[in-house]
Structures are given as structure tokens and as C-alpha cells.
Amino acid sequence: MRAARGLRVGSMEVLVFCLVAFAVSGAWLRAGVAGNAMLATAGTVFCAVFVQALPFLGLGVVVSGLIAVFVPPERLVRWLPRRSETAVLAAGLAGAALPGCECGSVPVARRLFGDGGAAGAAALTFMLAAPAINPVVVVATAVAFPGQPKMVIARVGASLLTAVTMGWVWSRWGRAEWITRRLPPNALHGPGTGSKWLVFCEAARHDFLQAAAYLVVGAAAAAALHVLVPPGVLERVVSHLVVGVVVMAALAVSLAICSEADAFVASSLTMVPLVPRLVFLVVGPAVDVKLLAMQSGMFGRAFAARFAPATLVVATAIATVAGVLLLGGSA
């Protein structure tokens, strides 16, 4: 974009140009999409996943905006128990009460983490639990998997267990020198000064833009999987438990879908058995490429390079076991 600015062509001009071009070619585009069976199906699946997930994203950013205004992380730290083991547990359960997607929870966790110490492990547990098991995500999962309450229970249980396990792992083996990044003076969203109303709007605006952009990636992947993979092939590949779990964990890491929207992507993959889809839902909010980037930005590279792979292994293992135990029969 730097070069573009040199030519005095900013992002706004590019956007306007794009929109005019699409508006002019709209009728032609519409006919082209409707006339091609593959494009039509892909477009419809994309729009379906995007439109279905958007109200949940909206609800999520409203709540995370309210948290940014009314529940500063400093206050959360004061509520935590002193002993690190119980603090980890409490942080996991606190995550269930505080909605927000993973983009929001990394900065909040960095605030909570402070200089490490007793709050450190609890902060990491909170970071993993908050986006995975909050009420918005639970409702979204229940809506996406109607008539399958076990899916919701398995997701919440496996995610909470993953978060608490990683908290304990950190308090046992974690090292302070891996944390190389210090907090920027104003770590929360955007221009943080101003009235509470503006802080709320700023946090909600910022979270929505980030999460919706990654939702586009997820919806596009779901659409591509629908039309590009011949029916039966994926079914045969993922019907093997281990292969299915590995494929879906890799998909969760690479797609980086917001946790408030990922249930709809998972429920659209009707050809995949339930256990690998559960792995997708447990791994996604805990570790993906976007979180890796955010964690190395806020905690430091040495931290992210150890924490993210460990989380991936723990989350995959716990989700697989939970899935086989709870969903095994219906898979």
C-alpha cells in the first residue's frame, strides 16, 4: 500500500473503483454465477455461512465492547484466587462468563498476564477458555447442531479442559524469559481515549472488522470444499478416525475462523463425522495462524513458538478422547 500512496491512490480510491467496477458488471456477474452450477453452489454456500454467522458475530462484539468499557482486566486480576492452581480453574470458568472472540481475548490476556507470576498461568487459561466456551459460542454451536446437545457439551468440556491443562502446564514448565514483548502503553483497541460510549463503539468496530474478515476466509473454504471435493472422496478420507482428526485439526489451524462463527462452518461439512468436527471446534479457538501471529506480537516469538504447538497437541488429544467418549456412537 506504500507504493500506492506514493501515486496518491489510497485504499478509499481502490475501494470505490472496485465497487463501481462490480456495479457496472453486476448483471453480467449474476448471470455468470447463476449459469454455472459450481459457481452458483459455491456462492450460495459462502453467503449462507457468512449470513448465518453474522448475527452471532454482532452479538459477540457488542458484549466484548461492553467488557472493554465496564470490566477492565485490572479488576479481573483482583478477583482471582491467590494459589496458582485454583486461579487457573477460576480463570477457566471466568472465561465461560465473558464473551468475546479470540481476537479480543489475546490482548485482554496480555493485560492480565502482566509480568507473569501467579496471574500468568491464569491469564493463559483465560485466553484459551474465553473464546471457546462463552455463552455466545455455546448458543451458536447449539443453533448449528440442532438436536445434538452432546456436541455442545463435548465442545464446552473439551475446550475448558484444554484451557485448564495448558494453564497448569505453563505454571509447571513455563519460563518468564520467553515473554519478550512488553505491553504497549495503550494495548486495548484503537484510539482508546474518549467517552465510554466511544470506547465501546471503537472496541466493537475493531473486533467486528477483524472477525468478519477471517469469517470470509472460513466461508470461502467451506464453499470450496463443497464444490471442489467430489462427494464421497472426503467422506472416505475422513471416515478413518485418525486421518479425519488430523485433517480437521489442520483445517482449524489454517482457516482461523472466529469462534463465534466456526460452528456454522463445521455444521456445513456434513460429509465429515462428528468427532473430527468436534476437534475442529476445539482446536480452532485455541490455536490458529491468526492467533499465532497475535501471540507472537503480544507475548513474543519464543513464547508463541512453544505455546501454540503445545496447545495444538493438547487440544487435539483432549477433543478426540472427549469426542470418542461422548459422540462415538453417532459418529
Next chain:
Amino acid sequence: MKRETENTLLLLVGLSIGLITYTGVFTRYVKPALLPWLAATAVLLVGLALVAIVADIRRGGPGHGGHDQDPDHQGDHSHRTGVVWLLVVPVVLLIFVTPPALRPQAAARSATSASSDALRHAFPPLPPGRAPELSLPEVLVRSAHDSSGSLTNRLVTITGFVLNERDGMDLARIVIFCCAADAQLARIHLRGPAGGGAPRFADNTWLRVEGRVKSGAPIPTLDAVTVTRVDAPANPYA
């Protein structure tokens, strides 16, 4: 991406959701029950965008308020905003392209087997009337699992579209559980004096059929008494 471009995109996403909600196009993608939520989402997004735009203007232009214009400063904020460009895709699709409702070939063909593991039990009796109106999925579920035989020798009315197969005509509906991405095809064989052979209809013709259901595995049969051509319903999915 500049802050004002982000705000414009946010506004456009909100407007596109508002547009498909207003025109009813959204029923091609999700269940009609989502309408109030989509309307609220559209209002929320447009509101957030307007608040940000107005606040920026009050502060004397976006450059004074935010730090988004300086790419070097992004590093310690840890988010790259280039990814926000992806939001152009849904805006273009929802405003300019509006992909059509799913065609039957794109729906998974397992709507009948999905309910086969449920236990048989007695269903509530059918609504009163000579030929009560039932949805195709309901007919299939009752046919497979109803132990009280509520469909036996009862005239029912079913609406669906035509799918011509090698050995005859089927009446079908696309069923969505959550959104169009999980669509499955529900179908029933169409036979009998009015439905068999004689008046062949082209694929995707919408029909209202009165007839009696004969159970069968995996697909039951509808013995048609009268067949009427109807317009496609506003909500394409059952």
C-alpha cells in the same frame, strides 16, 4: 487500509445485510426465522460505522484520531488490517451477485437416513380436515417412525418440486437445518392415478399433491389423487 476505508466497508457490510433482509433474498441462504436477528445486525453495523465516521470528522479527520495510517505502528498493535479487504467479497456477493437458491443437485442426498436411528414412537394425530397440509420432511419422519399409523389411509396435501428419475417422478424439497450450507434433499416417489406416467412435469416444476402415503424404505411413495401446478414458494427450503 485507512481508517475511513474500514468504516466505509463496515457501512457497506451493514447495508448489504439490510438489503437482503429487506428484499427477502436472505431466505435463499438461511432460515426465515433469522429475520429479526439480521435486521438487528444490519442496524448495529450501520450504527457502528456511522458513529466511527462522525467521531472521526469531529476530531478533525481520521488521521488525527487513529494510528491506522502508519504501517510501522501496526507492529505493536499486533493486528494487520490488510485482511479487512476480504470484506469486499461478501459485499459484492450480497449486493451485486446474489447467488441463487441451492439447486437440488447440490443438496446431500441423505435426508431420509438422517432420522433412521431415532426410536419409533406415537406421533400426535394429524390436523383435522379432508386432506391436511403437511411438509414433506414431516411426512417422511412420520412414515418412518410413527407407531400410531397416523398416515395410514389418510389423504394429505404435500407441496414440492419435481425431480424426474429413471424409474419415475419424485416430489422433493430441499431441507435446511441451520443454513443452506447443510442442505439435504427430502423426496417421496410420486405414483398413482394422477401422479403416475401420464402428466409428466419438467424438473423443478412446483406441485401441490393430494394423495395417500404408502411407507417404504428408504423412500416412501405418495399415491396421488389430484395434482395441481403452483408457483414456487417464497421460502425455497423446507
